[in-house]
Amino acid sequence: MLDIRRLHMLRTVAARGSIAAAAQALALSPGAVSQQLSALRRDVGVDLLRPDGRTVTLTEAGRVLLEHADRILAAVQEAESAVAAVKGTVGATATLAALPSTVGAIVAPALTALAARHPQLTVSCLLTDQAQLRELTLGTVDVVLGQRYHDLPDSTPQGIEVFPLLDDPLLVVTAVGQAGTRPVALRELATHNLAVPPPTTDCGQAILHACHQAGFTPTTRYVSADIAAQLALARAGLATALIPRTAIDPATPGIRMAPLADRPIVRTLFAATRRTETANPTTRAVITALNTAARQGGGTPLPAS
Missing domain, CATH: 1.10.10.10 (Winged helix-like DNA-binding domain superfamily/Winged helix DNA-binding domain)
Structure with missing residues (x-):
């Protein structure tokens, strides 16, 4: 056998x-x-x-x-x-793969709530920007907290069940004194030095696509997937950054945030697990906690599915 x-x-x-x-x-x-x-x-x-x-x-x-x-x-x-x-009880272990940009607003509150409600459950967390859904299909993780940008094709593999959590727009981030909080037309950024993620990332692709649709190629002076680095460059007045709203601590000093007025760049954050005919109580507990944290943490909540 x-x-x-x-x-x-x-x-x-x-x-x-x-x-x-x-x-x-x-x-x-x-x-x-x-x-x-x-x-x-x-x-x-x-x-x-x-x-x-x-x-x-x-x-x-x-x-x-x-x-x-x-x-x-x-x-x-x-x-x-x-x-x-049949047992109807939440198990002892689960593994979550999540984007680093979701830790503060969603992952940490969700894990805190899970620890209080299901103290027997230990959740291990893999923080990575890439290939979360592949880890799910391989069985390496049980739940993924992922993203899909609205203007990019959906690449969800077969056999994966997706639960949309919230719409999370990118904000224009500059140093205090460089700009106000009024909405900014994307075309205005054609003359800015931008701090953006690499073009191989979903966020980097979405920004390039939106800029090209607006009729210009952005000046990407600084390229980094590290949001803390992007914020530091913006705070120093060296660059303008485009960062998801849930990834920014509103108490961060020295920065101004403004929405895009004409061509919003939006990602949908979602929870995903392997599709089965019968829902697993453990994975559903994790997804429920992520959904609750997303609704409490900002962004535009999506209807529960």
């Missing part, structure tokens, strides 16, 4: 591209992963992986087995959710 843990390792290696990367994601040593994959190879009697430079790729047999592994692991997830629903 095939070992489910080994199938999960095969899927992780296929997604990460190497045994070393998969081992890091699984918190195991590369030797342990190699040993389990060798055992899986003996179980099926055929090679599943082939070396490809510094990476590995699936053989034809490996691709066929992975297709079945996806269905098997989804069925296991469904079974676990069904049993948890």
